[in-house]
Amino acid sequence: MNIIETDNLTRRFGRTEAVHGLTLSVPAGSVCALLGPNGAGKSTTIKMLMNLLPSTAGSARVLGVDTRKIGERERRQIGYVSENQQLPLWMTVRQLLDYCRPFYPTWDRDLEKTLLTQFALPEERKLKHLSRGMLMKAALLSSLAYRPKLLVLDEPFSGLDPLVREEFVRGVLEVSATGEWTVLVSSHDIEEVERLCDRVVLLDAGRKRVDETTFDLQARFRRVEVTGAPAGARPAPTMLGWEQAGALTRFIASDYAGETTERVWRDVFPGATLTAQPMALREIFLALAKASRSATTSKGAAA
Amino acid sequence: MSLVWHIARHDLRRLRWPLVAWVAVIAAKLGLGVLLIRGAGADSTLNSFYPLAYASRGMAVLEALLGCGLVAAVVHGDLMVGTTAFWMTRPVSGVRLLAGKTMGLAVIFGVIPVALTLPWWIGCGYGVREIAMGAGETLLWQGLVVFAALPLATLTDGLARFLLWSVVVAGVIVGFGAQITGHPGMVAIAIAGGIFVTGCALSSAVYFFIRRYWASIAVLAGSVGLAFVALVWPWRFSIPEGWTGAERPGRIAPGVEFTFREARVRTRAGPDTDLHVWFKVKGVPPDLILGGGGTENIWSWPSPLVLKREGSLGEMDQGAIWTALGLSPPNEATDGIARTNAWRMQQGLPTWTGEDAQRLSTYALVPDGFRERVQKDPPSYQLRAVLELVRPVVLGEKPAKVGETLVSNTEVSRIASIRIDYRYKQGKAEVSSSRPPPLDPVTGSPLATRHRVLMALTEHGPNFLGIMKFSETDSKLSSSWPRREYFLINRERGNTTARGEGRGGTTKLFRVGTVAIVWRTLHFSPPIEYDAASKTWATQPGWLEKVTLAKLKFRTEERFTKEVRVDRFTIEPGDRPGGAR
Numbered sequence: 001m002n003i004i005e006t007d008n009l010t011r012r013f014g015r016t017e018a019v020h021g022l023t024l025s026v027p028a029g030s031v032c033a034l035l036g037p038n039g040a041g042k043s044t045t046i047k048m049l050m051n052l053l054p055s056t057a058g059s060a061r062v063l064g065v066d067t068r069k070i071g072e073r074e075r076r077q078i079g080y081v082s083e084n085q086q087l088p089l090w091m092t093v094r095q096l097l098d099y100c101r102p103f104y105p106t107w108d109r110d111l112e113k114t115l116l117t118q119f120a121l122p123e124e125r126k127l128k129h130l131s132r133g134m135l136m137k138a139a140l141l142s143s144l145a146y147r148p149k150l151l152v153l154d155e156p157f158s159g160l161d162p163l164v165r166e167e168f169v170r171g172v173l174e175v176s177a178t179g180e181w182t183v184l185v186s187s188h189d190i191e192e193v194e195r196l197c198d199r200v201v202l203l204d205a206g207r208k209r210v211d212e213t214t215f216d217l218q219a220r221f222r223r224v225e226v227t228g229a230p231a232g233a234r235p236a237p238t239m240l241g242w243e244q245a246g247a248l249t250r251f252i253a254s255d256y257a258g259e260t261t262e263r264v265w266r267d268v269f270p271g272a273t274l275t276a277q278p279m280a281l282r283e284i285f286l287a288l289a290k291a292s293r294s295a296t297t298s299k300g301a302a303a
Numbered sequence: 304m305s306l307v308w309h310i311a312r313h314d315l316r317r318l319r320w321p322l323v324a325w326v327a328v329i330a331a332k333l334g335l336g337v338l339l340i341r342g343a344g345a346d347s348t349l350n351s352f353y354p355l356a357y358a359s360r361g362m363a364v365l366e367a368l369l370g371c372g373l374v375a376a377v378v379h380g381d382l383m384v385g386t387t388a389f390w391m392t393r394p395v396s397g398v399r400l401l402a403g404k405t406m407g408l409a410v411i412f413g414v415i416p417v418a419l420t421l422p423w424w425i426g427c428g429y430g431v432r433e434i435a436m437g438a439g440e441t442l443l444w445q446g447l448v449v450f451a452a453l454p455l456a457t458l459t460d461g462l463a464r465f466l467l468w469s470v471v472v473a474g475v476i477v478g479f480g481a482q483i484t485g486h487p488g489m490v491a492i493a494i495a496g497g498i499f500v501t502g503c504a505l506s507s508a509v510y511f512f513i514r515r516y517w518a519s520i521a522v523l524a525g526s527v528g529l530a531f532v533a534l535v536w537p538w539r540f541s542i543p544e545g546w547t548g549a550e551r552p553g554r555i556a557p558g559v560e561f562t563f564r565e566a567r568v569r570t571r572a573g574p575d576t577d578l579h580v581w582f583k584v585k586g587v588p589p590d591l592i593l594g595g596g597g598t599e600n601i602w603s604w605p606s607p608l609v610l611k612r613e614g615s616l617g618e619m620d621q622g623a624i625w626t627a628l629g630l631s632p633p634n635e636a637t638d639g640i641a642r643t644n645a646w647r648m649q650q651g652l653p654t655w656t657g658e659d660a661q662r663l664s665t666y667a668l669v670p671d672g673f674r675e676r677v678q679k680d681p682p683s684y685q686l687r688a689v690l691e692l693v694r695p696v697v698l699g700e701k702p703a704k705v706g707e708t709l710v711s712n713t714e715v716s717r718i719a720s721i722r723i724d725y726r727y728k729q730g731k732a733e734v735s736s737s738r739p740p741p742l743d744p745v746t747g748s749p750l751a752t753r754h755r756v757l758m759a760l761t762e763h764g765p766n767f768l769g770i771m772k773f774s775e776t777d778s779k780l781s782s783s784w785p786r787r788e789y790f791l792i793n794r795e796r797g798n799t800t801a802r803g804e805g806r807g808g809t810t811k812l813f814r815v816g817t818v819a820i821v822w823r824t825l826h827f828s829p830p831i832e833y834d835a836a837s838k839t840w841a842t843q844p845g846w847l848e849k850v851t852l853a854k855l856k857f858r859t860e861e862r863f864t865k866e867v868r869v870d871r872f873t874i875e876p877g878d879r880p881g882g883a884r
Contacts, residue, residue: 052386072394080392086382087389090317102309103394 310403502526
């Protein structure tokens with residue numbers, strides 16, 4: 001069962017198309033990362049999924065309900081933390097929890113206590129006196145204590161120092177490990193997301209570039225170094241980041257399929273020495289972003 | 304419901320400090336009302352009235368401004384515009400949020416003002432009915448503030464933008480309003496106000512329900528436009544402004560007879576001449592006063608020439624007030640006629656008889672040369688007069704001392720200060736005469752006493768929606784009878800009484816929390832008494848030492864129209880000096 005489904009979801013602001021024909025699905029229990037550079041359309045997508053913004057075209061369903069009809073019943077099952085969310089800063093942490101609790105029949109007081117201890121949040125301190133990291137943790141706590149079926153995190157790591165990031169990620173990891181929760185996290189901080197997610201959707205300029213599990217993505221990307229490759233030898237046009245310096249040739253393969261692919265390369269580069277290294281998500285993201293940018297530049301030059 | 308209250312309570316808690324200011328402003332306004340009622344600093348000049356009244360009015364203005372700010376603060380606590388508000392991602396629907404906000408606003412603008420004003424109302428003598436009406440009016444005014452501020456609060460994302468757009472919208476309304484010529488009338492204002500308030504409420508509700516910015520703007524702009532159309536629309540019905548005195552004849556009215564007695568003029572500077580027409584009246588019971596309202600005087604010549612003039616009638620009191628006060632009425636048949644005849648003899652006019660004691664006169668302004676025209680060619684004359692039979696009722700009597708209060712149902716009068724003006728005192732008795740009272744040889748009116756009592760009173764009573772209970776309406780065909788009157792009585796000294804001159808001297812009125820507060824000065828002159836020792840009539844300063852203050856109201860028993868026709872209208876020769884009847 002998919003917790004999130006979109007079909008050709010589009011949002012325009014005047015002449016600018018923030019999200020273009022986005023079709024994706026997030027299965028229940030997965031931790032899905034919505035990645036992309038600034039302006040890629042991540043937050044706009046999330047706002048449409050949360051019915052904060054109406055879509056210009058297409059449709060989306062969250063928890064099986066059309067997002068335009070998301071109501072109180074659905075929101076009781078959704079946790080939402082965003083860097084831009086305006087929290088009631090005049091409240092103390094305790095007051096925030098007291099305020100939120102009545103809205104959620106599934107609020108778990110024990111979990112609330114556990115998370116309070118785990119996040120080391122000062123209960124009687126006003127939110128406006130909390131550091132940014134503490135504030136995000138308070139928001140996370142108020143979105144986790146009712147055990148939502150879907151947790152949406154919109155740029156949760158922005159402005160957090162490494163230590164707090166670590167605590168935050170650990171918090172989400174620990175909580176997500178305790179139940180059948182689905183997490184959708186948008187970020188451009190790929191290293192943090194990498195530890196969290198098992199599925200990646202990469203957006204660029206409002207369009208979806210990648211949508212697959214982290215395992216599959218990392219399995220098909222390899223950084224390849226070829227020493228002693230014959231001049232002019234090139235395996236396929238799908239190679240990214242092709243670089244050649246003297247006898248050393250480097251490229252990124254986006255369709256690596258183990259021994260089969262390496263056999264093809266050996267045929268293309270006879271006698272050469274080949275090494276294929278797995279790539280971190282961040283490297284894959286950068287390679288794709290660069291490729292996308294150069295493609296756009298080429299199109300612009302051609303035009 | 305519990306979640307709605309949870310949201311409202313959240314707002315009330317968040318705004319606790321502004322609410323303290325809100326409570327303080329309302330309390331200050333009412334506190335100034337208490338000072339006004341207590342007559343703080345009231346003396347014969349009433350100079351301290353305006354500082355108190357304006358301070359209270361300032362508090363009322365501050366209350367309205369703070370109210371607008373509170374509406375904005377309540378709504379902005381959970382922003383409606385944008386996508387970043389906390390509530391938007393929580394299980395709170397727009398409808399539930401609106402219900403919560405409405406409940407919060409109801410507490411702030413309903414419960415708090417009514418609860419704070421309740422002791423004020425109870426202290427002012429309000430009963431359950433008055434409290435209900437007062438609460439209703441309070442809710443109405445507070446509701447107007449809420450509904451006027453709500454749409455802009457809903458459609459803006461902060462106090463600065465709210466204030467900016469408030470100024471812009473107010474400017475637009477004032478700008479359009481300035482284009483309206485003439486007074487639109489109460490009906491148009493009421494309808495326009497209703498449309499505006501409904502539009503404001505609808506605009507806000509639309510945004511809470513569907514969160515479509517331009518739909519709300521369209522509803523708001525549409526309602527403002529419609530309100531302006533309603534203001535200039537020629538509505539074919541009207542709300543009567545003031546009391547027009549509908550007829551209410553009874554068993555006495557048909558027996559009241561009017562007979563033309565005489566007419567006299569009094570010339571004065573200017574193009575017009577005062578005309579006084581006397582009628583002999585029969586059939587009025589002695590315990591009732593025949594009070595006159597407006598008159599229509601029509602003179603018709605065969606030429607044909609018709610002259611119409613509006614005027615007013617005096618009153619005929621055969622001692623009803625003295626009877627009501629439990630005093631022996633003066634013998635008008637002898638003393639009153641004696642006074643009149645003294646003057647008439649001085650003028651060489653035929654004297655009146657006892658029958659003429661029951662008389663009433665109307666007064667109208669006629670063009671210069673009117674008498675000559677009448678003498679040359681007497682016209683027919685028709686009088687149409689609105690009359691009232693009024694019964695004096697004593698509302699209370701207390702010693703004339705500072706701090707004494709006269710309470711009658713919800714009306715309270717309190718003596719704030721008393722000063723006896725002895726400036727012209729010349730011994731015990733100032734003037735003397737063998738006949739009561741001596742008349743001024745020039746004016747023909749009774750000689751004024753040389754000393755007087757200057758009394759400052761505070762009055763308060765219910766006053767809903769600005770309909771002044773203490774007003775003394777004097778419009779066409781309406782009663783000119785003052786609603787309340789005060790008397791000083793010395794019951795030890797021959798049952799005499801003195802009546803407040805000028806029906807109250809200076810009067811200042813102000814409203815605080817649906818209570819009308821009146822500061823009034825009364826100027827009393829001691830009556831001219833008969834001194835048995837010297838066998839003279841004289842004013843007695845000692846008369847003031849043991850007096851009581853009585854308050855009377857005048858209850859209309861019957862109200863009717865009387866017409867008198869005179870075939871041949873004549874005017875007596877010689878000018879009549881002012882004063883005596």
